[in-house]
Amino acid sequence: xxxxxxxxxxxxxxxxxxxxxxxxxxxxxxxxxxxxxxxxxxxxxxxxxxxxxxxxxxxxxxxxxxxxxxxxxxxxxxxxxxxxxxxxxxxxxxxxxxxxxxxxxxxxxxxxxxxxxxxxxxxxxxxxxxxxxxxxxxxxxxxxxxxxxxxxxxxxxxxxxxxxxxxxxxxxxxxxxxxxxxxxxxxxxxxxxxxxxxxxxxxxxxxxxxxxxxxxxxxxxxxxxxxxxxxxxxxxxxxxxxxxxxxxxxxxxxxxx
Ligand code: 1GP
Numbered sequence: 001x002x003x004x005x006x007x008x009x010x011x012x013x014x015x016x017x018x019x020x021x022x023x024x025x026x027x028x029x030x031x032x033x034x035x036x037x038x039x040x041x042x043x044x045x046x047x048x049x050x051x052x053x054x055x056x057x058x059x060x061x062x063x064x065x066x067x068x069x070x071x072x073x074x075x076x077x078x079x080x081x082x083x084x085x086x087x088x089x090x091x092x093x094x095x096x097x098x099x100x101x102x103x104x105x106x107x108x109x110x111x112x113x114x115x116x117x118x119x120x121x122x123x124x125x126x127x128x129x130x131x132x133x134x135x136x137x138x139x140x141x142x143x144x145x146x147x148x149x150x151x152x153x154x155x156x157x158x159x160x161x162x163x164x165x166x167x168x169x170x171x172x173x174x175x176x177x178x179x180x181x182x183x184x185x186x187x188x189x190x191x192x193x194x195x196x197x198x199x200x201x202x203x204x205x206x207x208x209x210x211x212x213x214x215x216x217x218x219x220x221x222x223x224x225x226x227x228x229x230x231x232x233x234x235x236x237x238x239x240x241x242x243x244x245x246x247x248x249x250x251x252x253x254x255x256x257x
Pocket of ligand 1: 024177178179180181182204205206207208226227228229230
């Protein structure tokens with residue numbers, strides 16, 4: 001992918017496909033050795049983008065993981081950082097996340113000041129993203145580690161006000177996050193309220209475990225669906241194409257033409 005073109009790629013493909021499917025890979029959960037076998041599966045299933053990151057990286061070499069994926073895959077690779085140490089020159093872009101649902105200054109400006117010069121030096125495309133944590137049943141790792149409160153799941157008006165403020169601050173994507181492995185996904189009503197108010201794309205992730213649920217999020221207004229946990233079980237790979245096809249609602253399958 002040409003440098004600095006990932007955000008445009010996202011917008012153009014939303015226009016073409018209706019909505020997009022991003023697969024989240026956590027380097028601690030996916031072994032580097034498995035990538036040779038996995039990447040062709042991602043490509044043939046028409047995964048739109050690979051997000052790489054984790055709240056905590058304990059056992060793996062982040063940089064090596066990103067480099068290996070980039071050397072094998074045509075799919076754009078974007079860092080979804082759990083911390084400032086998750087920056088790599090091998091990626092195509094990085095979600096420059098601000099946890100706007102919280103009031104922890106470290107996640108609103110502190111970490112950004114540390115990461116920005118590094119991102120500039122390695123010429124990585126930053127995509128300013130408003131990360132909005134939504135209450136999802138149990139305390140999630142993202143909530144615990146960010147030391148911030150999620151938005152109550154039935155307070156759509158609060159989510160709308162946060163998302164709109166982020167858009168007015170110049171952010172390019174809104175990420176409604178239930179948290180990895182969430183018990184409950186982001187409510188459709190909240191996705192609908194945020195999507196109809198904001199004019200930037202809304203990403204929804206956390207706890208999505210079936211193509212039907214993914215489609216529900218798209219029908220509510222999500223332009224991007226993120227799934228991670230569900231595909232950490234290799235038995236579920238057979239469903240990957242089903243997920244992408246149901247999300248890419250503007251693309252007709254050959255039988256529908
Ligand atoms: C987590 O939204 C992502 O940051 C994906 O969540 O791992 O539950 O699919 P899952």
